[in-house]
Amino acid sequence: MSEEAAGESKHPASEAVEEEEEEDKGEDTVESPKTDNPSEEPPAPSDDPKEAAEISLVPPVEAKEEEEEGKPAGEPPMDWFEPLEDDDDDPDEESLAGETESIAGSERATRHLYQIYGYRRKRAHPEEGWVEWPVLGQGWKRKEVVRRSGSSIGQKDVYYLSPRGDRVRSRVELATVLQGTDLTQFEYKSGKFVEGEIPPVRGRPRTKKRYRDRSSSESSWMDRGDGAETPDSHHRLTPNITPRNLHSNQTSVSLNSSTGESKQSPNSEEKQSEEKIRLPFPSSSRPLSLPSIKGEFGSEESTLICAKCGISFTGTWYDKQRKRPCCPSCWATSKSIEHPLIRFRKWIPCGQCVGCHNAIDCGQCANCKHGLQSPEARKRLCRKRRCICPIRKQSPGSVNVTYKRSFVDPVDTYEDSNDVTESQHPSLKSSDTENFSANVDLDDDDMSTDDDDDWHKKRKRRSCGECKACLCRKDCGVCDFCIDKPKFGGSNKKRQKCRLRQCQRQAMRHLLPFQMAGAELGLDAPLLPGRPRPHYTYSRKSSLKRSQDQQADMDYTDDDDDDDEDSNPQPLNHSDFGVRNGVPDRFPHISNHNYSQPDHQSQWDTEKSHTGRNAPKHMEDDEDEFPMITQIFSLAENPVESGVDLENQLMKLLHSLRSSVLPILWYAIMVEGPQLQLIQCSKQSNMADTIVLIDPGFCYQVTVQKQPLLPIHPLYDIHPSRLGTATDVVSLLLSLERYVVCQGLPTKQLLFDKGPIVLERAATCDFLIKKNERICACCKALQELQIHHRE
């Protein structure tokens, strides 16, 4: 290990791939560029004037660390731009790791350090870590990256860089780039051409699904051939994986490579310490709920091998991610010592705000109600008692840093403070702290401080799994994200899920379909569903503004915070849509628009507003879904029936319309059918009740107040029967704007009857009439008939 460390220090560009290097030892069919031959290595950082200058700024603590690692003096320092592969537990850095998201965040933590010291790390240069790889030809480069976090930690990814700059991430991509080159003998992982058939390297048969009942994020370590076990796999399927350790007095056995555990045993010395720990079942302090066997929790013990230190122990302890066995010692260490590679984002109530001062449960909020139903839920603090301006808990002696909140408020910032402690909050206990990534809900979830759990939740948080978008499995193929995908011929730069499949509830707002349209319309973000885009830049704000934002944020994220509790945040409802309808009123053109309407027109509006008539039918039908997205997603519910091609054609027209300038406040959406629907967003428009529906064949129909415009209407005469282009649509909309809605029989005629006010139209009402008319000829005839009848 020390030899490897020294080698790493000499060749900082090569990312830590100790395991691979060990594997490669002795392999000489093709000389690896990662050999010890310095001539084949990329230049040391000191060769780069820029980097050399930066290295000269390495703070003393870094130098000290290196000395402690026993690295020869005078040797070029390890590339401290690279993530520390073997980070120690420097408490000084722990406090800086709070902003990090994962173990991979060590890089960010380090970057954070640089900011504090007055310099900033540049974004990882594309050249970093690349080594020349002539095996594939002149100019080719190769890079190995070891995953530094997540359940697949330790897994190694190999990338290649073509002379043209093509980044290759898989054999398939390599074959694409190297068209015409026979890669059957090429071993992608090692980057070597081997003789004979390349043995399949598939791992064990997939059995993950059998285990995955707790969380879909719990991918099995074993599945990847790394030898790690899921907790469930231990307890349910492979309880005797280490049968030699079943006796308490027996010492653990050294791990062999076949188990793969060595990959997770970074400390060989500890591995050699064949210590055995027999554990009583922990109660409140146990790291996780004991895996069940036949529904009974903690009914038996297993002998496990700690994935961190390699010792065997008896018990049912697993690491924070609940994927690998973790001995109590390592577990306690991971809990008590905030490793810089491990995210540490504890937030504590301020003790001063309204929420903190509120000592009485409201009894009305969901948390209080849950508490009445379930004792477990009682641990959730009353929502009215939540701190609205939590403070990040910080280790003593750490540096004051302002952090941006993530996933909660795109602009909010919080200052760290060394002065505020838990004791300042009257009701605060350690369990009240909460990972801030869980949306400031200090008492949310299971009161867990399990950052890794939150981290995994967060990565899955972008999908509620229940909305139509989440359930949709088919890419639209036409949105910008789809077009970017390699399968659609894209360059894979955006790497985002189809816009129509972005979770309506939890996707980041800028990824949602109408983000594009919203931008075109100038819609303000808060009116749209989805989560605000997080900001990760450190900045400061005035306390007043911060407080305001925090309060607003609490309101906004309240439901979001309770994903686990309430299953799902409540989507926008009709009232929200009413707001949306009001959105266009902020448009600059609106004041110049002539909206003078007859009094009875307003009367209509008043009446119809009670029935939600301004919302299209589908918007009324679905109380729980945001109307636009709901309908868009409904397209894919029955892709076979609806016809994918037709749907795509409509989508193309939709995109064409959204890239076109439509008559003011007209807006195109996709609805069930599929149908393309054009609506007038302004209630004050004469066309507020008018909708244009275009079917997949581009035939269209105009409805007014949900009633179809009769085919004999002259409007149809001046437009083609099919609206295949945006131009056709725009032309129709412009024509519509020349009309007003027939007002039907005057209400005063009916008031004489002393009955309920009922608007009346002729059965053949034209609905749309010229602006110089008040009612259509048919209604006028009916009116005259009624007058004649009364006389």
Place this chain on the structure above:
DNA sequence: GCCAACGTTGGC
């Protein structure tokens, strides 16, 4: 402040 780009990670 936004977003294109891409490193990274989870899932199949």
Place this chain on the structure above:
DNA sequence: GCCAACGTTGGC
């Protein structure tokens, strides 16, 4: 092994 796509950030 491969791919989808999440999360982050440098550059604008």
